[in-house]
Amino acid sequence: MTIAEQTRARYADADGFVERDGVRVGWERYGDGEPAILFLPTWSIVRSRCWKAQIPYFARRHRVLTFDPRGNGRSGRPVDSKAYAEAAFAEDALAVLDATDTDRAIVVGLSLGGVMASYVALNHSDVFGNVISQSGSYWTYPGCFDTPPAPDEHGGTLADDFVESPKLPVRFYLEAGKFENGIPGNILHESRRMRDVLRAKGYDVTYSEFSGGHHYINWRGSFADALIAVTR
Numbered sequence: 001m002t003i004a005e006q007t008r009a010r011y012a013d014a015d016g017f018v019e020r021d022g023v024r025v026g027w028e029r030y031g032d033g034e035p036a037i038l039f040l041p042t043w044s045i046v047r048s049r050c051w052k053a054q055i056p057y058f059a060r061r062h063r064v065l066t067f068d069p070r071g072n073g074r075s076g077r078p079v080d081s082k083a084y085a086e087a088a089f090a091e092d093a094l095a096v097l098d099a100t101d102t103d104r105a106i107v108v109g110l111s112l113g114g115v116m117a118s119y120v121a122l123n124h125s126d127v128f129g130n131v132i133s134q135s136g137s138y139w140t141y142p143g144c145f146d147t148p149p150a151p152d153e154h155g156g157t158l159a160d161d162f163v164e165s166p167k168l169p170v171r172f173y174l175e176a177g178k179f180e181n182g183i184p185g186n187i188l189h190e191s192r193r194m195r196d197v198l199r200a201k202g203y204d205v206t207y208s209e210f211s212g213g214h215h216y217i218n219w220r221g222s223f224a225d226a227l228i229a230v231t232r
Contacts, residue, residue, distance in 0.1 A: 010056040017074070018095040023083060026074030027067040027096045031059030035130075035231065036102050038065045038093065040109040040116055044084055047073035050216075054223065065105065067096045090120045097127060106230060110134040110219055115158055118172070118194070122161060125168040130230035132173045134219045138194045139185030156190045159197045171204045173226040179213040187214065206230075 012028035019025070028048070037058060039051040048066035058064050068075040070084055070092070078084070097105060107128040109117035114136025121128040141157040176191035188209070195207045206229035212218035 008052065010059060014100070016099060018092065018099050020088075020091060020095055021083070023070055023076040023078050024074075025067055025070065025076070025092045025095065027065065027099060029100050030055050030064040030066075031062055033060075033062045036063040036065060036105040037227075038097070038102075038105040038107050038128075040093065040107060040113040040120075041067065041069035041072070042109065042111045042113040044069045044071035049073070053220065063100075063102065063105075065096060065100055065102065067092065086116065086119050087123075089116055090123055093120050094124060094127065103127070104129060106130040106132065106227070108132040108134075108223075108226075109136070111214065112137045112140065114138075114174075115140055115156075118158060118162075121170045122158070122165060122168070125170050129169055130171050132223070132226040132230060134175050134222070134226070135177060135180060135187055135214055136174065136191060136194070137185055137187060138190035139187060156185075156194075159190070159194045162194075162197050162201060167201050167203065171230045172198055173206045173208075173229045174198075175208040175210065175219075175222055175226070177210050177212045177214065177218055179211070 010030060012030055014029040015027065017024045017026050041048055042050060047068045051066055055064055071077050104127055107117045107120055114133030115138055117131045117133050118136065121131045138156040138158055174191055174195055176188045178188060180187035181189060195205055198205045208222060210218050
């Protein structure tokens with residue numbers, strides 16, 4: 001049985017697929033203004049439609065790009081766990097920009113997507129020079145979802161990667177909730193650590209904390225401030 005798609009506030013102006021290593025990744029483009037904005041998937045368990053409330057508004061003035069992560073939506077579902085690695089995610093993001101003839105984009109992510117926004121900027125700063133990370137899960141590290149650690153037993157590794165790398169031409173907006181200090185990952189603590197690392201390296205960082213937890217209702221109100229911060 002075919003199920004009709006839920007009505008959208010705005011339909012894509014263009015859509016298609018990129019294919020890497022035999023895995024197809026579905027993308028969509030809305031609008032065509034500058035600067036372009038790439039809304040990253042939050043994780044493989046969430047499709048790109050999680051940005052459906054933001055897309056119609058920002059597509060009035062920007063080129064807005066989205067793609068479904070491997071394992072969800074219109075994208076393929078590889079069985080090898082290595083196909084879901086951070087490097088594969090970053091290469092998918094680059095492939096989407098290539099497919100849409102987009103040279104540079106503000107990269108936006110929340111939760112695990114916030115970590116990936118920072119990761120792609122670290123590895124591809126020539127393309128992603130402005131990062132918006134809302135409640136980024138900076139506590140994560142390789143293998144953390146296989147055996148979650150006890151509280152404060154293990155810190156995230158991305159901040160360490162920035163410590164070891166040269167300063168890059170990237171501007172950051174980071175935010176976290178004051179109640180995001182749970183188990184297994186302390187988002188508040190690790191976001192503060194990420195902030196401190198970036199500032200110590202000389203990055204332009206706007207940091208904010210809100211009185212709330214890990215929920216969309218806390219992120220939607222601050223996104224406009226984030227966009228202003230990285231484009232001022």
